[in-house]
Amino acid sequence: MTPGLRTRGAAPFPSTYAPAPGHRFKVGERVAVKRRFPPGHRRTPHYIRGKTGVIERICGAFPNPEELAYGFDGEPKKVLYRVRFAQTSVWPAYRGPARDLIEMEIFEHWLEPA
Amino acid sequence: MSGTPSNRSAADIGGDDAGPVDTLDRGMKFWERQANALRSVVQRNQIVLVDELRRAAEDLGDLYSKLEYFERTTLALRALLIEKGLVTEEELEARMAEIRARFDVPDEMESPIKRGASR
Numbered sequence: 001m002t003p004g005l006r007t008r009g010a011a012p013f014p015s016t017y018a019p020a021p022g023h024r025f026k027v028g029e030r031v032a033v034k035r036r037f038p039p040g041h042r043r044t045p046h047y048i049r050g051k052t053g054v055i056e057r058i059c060g061a062f063p064n065p066e067e068l069a070y071g072f073d074g075e076p077k078k079v080l081y082r083v084r085f086a087q088t089s090v091w092p093a094y095r096g097p098a099r100d101l102i103e104m105e106i107f108e109h110w111l112e113p114a
Numbered sequence: 115m116s117g118t119p120s121n122r123s124a125a126d127i128g129g130d131d132a133g134p135v136d137t138l139d140r141g142m143k144f145w146e147r148q149a150n151a152l153r154s155v156v157q158r159n160q161i162v163l164v165d166e167l168r169r170a171a172e173d174l175g176d177l178y179s180k181l182e183y184f185e186r187t188t189l190a191l192r193a194l195l196i197e198k199g200l201v202t203e204e205e206l207e208a209r210m211a212e213i214r215a216r217f218d219v220p221d222e223m224e225s226p227i228k229r230g231a232s233r
Contacts, residue, residue: 069169
């Protein structure tokens with residue numbers, strides 16, 4: 001649950017971590033990004049939809065930007081996760097080392113158990 | 115309004131071929147500084163949100179990739195101020211005509227809104 005950074009000494013700037021009670025996924029859990037293509041302002045890029053990764057951290061709960069984008073208040077807040085993917089699983093033609101990772105922050109409503 | 119069956123937004127270009135990246139810093143044009151200052155003030159005062167600006171920029175559709183950064187953000191701001199009823203299209207056009215009439219605006223200082231009309 002801890003963001004893992006800025007825990008020692010005086011923080012140079014305030015952490016943006018927000019509590020996320022009732023989060024659905026836990027750190028280390030495998031998740032798949034939903035393969036959905038709804039219209040509108042969406043915060044999950046196409047290239048990651050349908051891919052499988054692992055929850056790296058829980059970033060907190062934040063107003064839903066996909067609602068804020070249209071003038072609504074973004075409530076209820078959505079839990080944001082940092083999800084870790086193997087680059088080789090994201091890009092079929094990836095030629096870098098197999099250990100290379102890409103981490104992306106993805107809201108809970110875009111994720112499902114893998 | 116992506117115009118594609120998959121609803122991919124104009125800003126969602128991850129994985130696409132982009133060609134060489136232009137890293138030359140050209141500074142900011144006069145109108146870009148003015149427009150950016152206005153955008154900054156209305157955003158700081160939460161009259162518009164960054165999420166709304168992003169959405170309005172994406173709504174530019176095919177125009178998005180043809181425009182420069184400040185052209186996109188300025189057209190997005192214009193759309194939002196009209197959408198929120200803070201200014202009308204007519205008021206904006208009238209004020210622009212009034213200001214333009216005061217002096218001969220050089221092309222490089224011209225706003226994208228006038229040029230957009232001929233696109």
